[in-house]
Amino acid sequence: MGPTLRRPRRRRWASLLGVTAVAVTAGGALACPAGAAGKNVDFATHCIPPAIAGLPPIDGTTTANVSVDNTSPKVGDTVKVTYTVVAPAAGNPTELDLPADIMTPTGKVTLGGTQTGDVTVAGPKKNAPVKGKAPFPSFSMTGSFKVTKAGAITLSPGDYNIHTSYIMELDTPCTVTSPPAPVSETVTATDGSTPGNQRALTLGSASGNQGDSVTVNGNGFTAGATVTLAGRSGDKQTGDTATVTADAQGAFSGSLVVTDKTTSGIVAYEGASWDPDNGAGPAAYVVNGTTPPTPGGSQKLTTIVKAGALSMSQAGDAVALKAVHFGKGGPSTGALNRVTVKDFRGGPAGWSLTGKVTDFTGSGAHLTDPGAKIDAGKLSWTPACATKAGSPSTCKAGSAGTVGTSGATLASTPDGTLTGGEFTVDAGLSLDVPAFTPPGTYSGVLTLTLS
Template sequence: MSRARRSPRKVLAAAGVLAMVGTTGLAAFAPSAQADPVDYSSKCYLELLDQWLDPADVQMDIQVSPEKPTYSVGDKVSVTWHWVKRSKVPADAIQGVGEDKALPRGEVLLSGAQTGSVPIEGERKNPAAAQGEELKLTDMKGEITLTQPGSLDLTPGKYTTYVDAGVGSDVTTACAPVNPPAVSRTLKVEGQGTQAPTLTATPGEVSAGGTIALTGDNWSTASLQPELCAADGTACDPAEISANTLAVADGKLSGNVTVALTVPTGDYKVKVRNGGSEALSGVVKVDASVRTASLSPDHGPVGTTVTVTGTGWAPGAWVSAYGMAGDFQDDEVSAYGQAGADGSLTIPDLVVSKDSVTAIKVIAGTDESTAVQKPFRVTIPGRDLEQTVTGGVLPGTLTIAQEAAGIKLTDITVNGQAQNMTGALNPVTVKDYRGGATGWTLTGSVSDFTNGNGGKITGDKFTWTPRITNGEGSPSTAVAGSTGPIGTGATLASAPPAATGTGGTFTADADLSLAVPAYQQIGTYSATLTLSIS
């Protein structure tokens, strides 16, 4: 098969065109009706020469038609990429760009109410441009159909210029922003979305009275009504959602719903209604709220006033406390109170007026299924003795131990390239038996590597990737340090302080790597890695 041979002159001419296109102006714009041009940096790749151009300031403007303060779902909007500042053909190009030889294509990025991109394209229509003259590329145009309500942001994306340089196929230059540009224009869209709303619920299991986080897409700004439904999506009841913080911004729903304390154990789905739309979440398992009751004090002579406290009671329910004599409920020993909005309960004035009381029963109304019973001991002078029993739990120590003291890194052979010796840290066991609330930090430092003959690799070239394993039953949760150089000090692992208590057994290790320069002096190199815990 024959192949057309590209002349050096034409290739260099194409290179001149590409270099010029790489500095052609682009613009981002402030989110206003006029969308003032904004400069940003763009970097371009010359495919023919497999070469990147230096970043260049570019400038453009974006225009929409029709332009109005508010759009409706279903509207079609024309988007135009308008060149504000055009650059010049480089003076060192062998030849300029011929008439009607340059075709621009690009994209406008969408975010907010809709995501994705709009393809845009200009025309292969330009006046000829010699060295040092401005290359007048045509504006690029595309169209978007508005599908979701909310704020829709338009931002310039990548663009490519196709130049017919007479070499058999177009010479392409692909350009992209060095850093994300500012939003160019924001469209306000109203109406009902054309895509069905989605709803995701996390976590997948909660207790009655707990909260479920909801997220979703394609929601309108109409009022939101959450409901709890059976697992098949039927029997939905808004009363089984006691509170919610749901909101919609740019078509995205977020917030929490609180499951009512009275919801029994079972599998459910959350439904959210929104104007004429609705969506169901996946299955969420709800565990019935566990009602609790505590007595203070739980013993005493006749006449003792007992405070009854509890959690998990139906909000607003009237709850009674009765003295029990065996299986007999004594209504003459009783008091009552009302559960709070969070299900908490306090009955401060139950007086144990009879020596027959052996327990206190706490019940919501007359529903025996809600009853919680706690023992109470009536003390009688001369019949009860008490002895105080004490014992001390003494603190242990914080120690570290290692399986071995030597580490062998892989050998390398000098080949004119920088290389890495690799290895593994001998596992280090941390034992924290102090029994307090204090955490710990395990650190390492390393000396320079030397070969005894003048060769040296500095310690900052020695890096590790730490790991940590928490022993079963350890109160503390240790975390591994960051990957990076060890040098004069780096963290291998640590455990934070905790008011609820710390301690445990942990195993730390790490992957090791020593960066060796290309022409490092040969020899056996050694260094000292020191590990310390505090």
């Protein structure tokens, strides 16, 4: 298809979806907000734009700053953390102007030194309008953590996600290429006069869609205690709750399904109801897709497409190759049992199906040499691969040739903006049997690996 046909299609996509796509920009760093502590640090960032935007994964540099409300806390104190992305590694790739207040950022701050872990942070859905091809503006996210150990605790900016709510709900996750990022702030904690509440929790993610589960990890709780995990909306508890049991060290790991769209944080506590003295949190959390319907009688419709897994199945687990004669030898041929690959992950990664084979060892009443074998390097294959209609990816068969113990590629699909689909993989097999191989039955194991 020539350029004159592609260009209008791009305009149509841009008019509908380009407003929520992002791309790496070469724009300079913005000034850090007034009054922020810590120092600006730069780190390499890998961003994956929404698949529907038609952009490949992109790499850039993020400038960020981490500040705290107390640089000299005591053990048991709660420290408020502000993660400011001064210059995101992303911008508006289209000519269209983006409206205000469509962007909700979430992220993590990495703790190091005497206390380790991640602090989830979230920002409000508030941004200035963004001109076409312009860098995204600076944004800030807040969260908190409880000090559990005395000493120097370092804070580094971590992964962040830009969620946009305009026509569609889309995400652009940006990860630190070589974690951890440089240290932006350090707090020095001292032992308090009283032990205080040592309970603390961390979340596996700072955001999710309605109905998603979030991993909640805790420590410092009473050994063997029943701990309630709950969503919070401001100063009220939502209906989303779950219970876990702390282990002998007072730690736990559980999950909470969040269905209340007003949830802004998650807590964990012992006892019948939330009590800051017997609990931890709230840890910042944002439920995506909560944009109210636009005015004028329109209705916003929302659905969720959940990612699946990469899997394979095969039609059988045994192949009988054609017999050859002693003194003649030659190719002992057959066909690999058909393999079906299903890639329902919905991400940018392709897959590779490889195989390797062991030596063929002999057995049978007529085999006079119990150590007789046929070398694995004698097995070769001729791969073939077919793609089911409608699949985003196209399967490519591996090269014909030797399999051997080192292995060879049977089939693969490339990385792309959006990958996936269903595929069938076959191969003709041929074992080159030496002419005077002792009579008997020879068996080898062909192992296939999907990655």
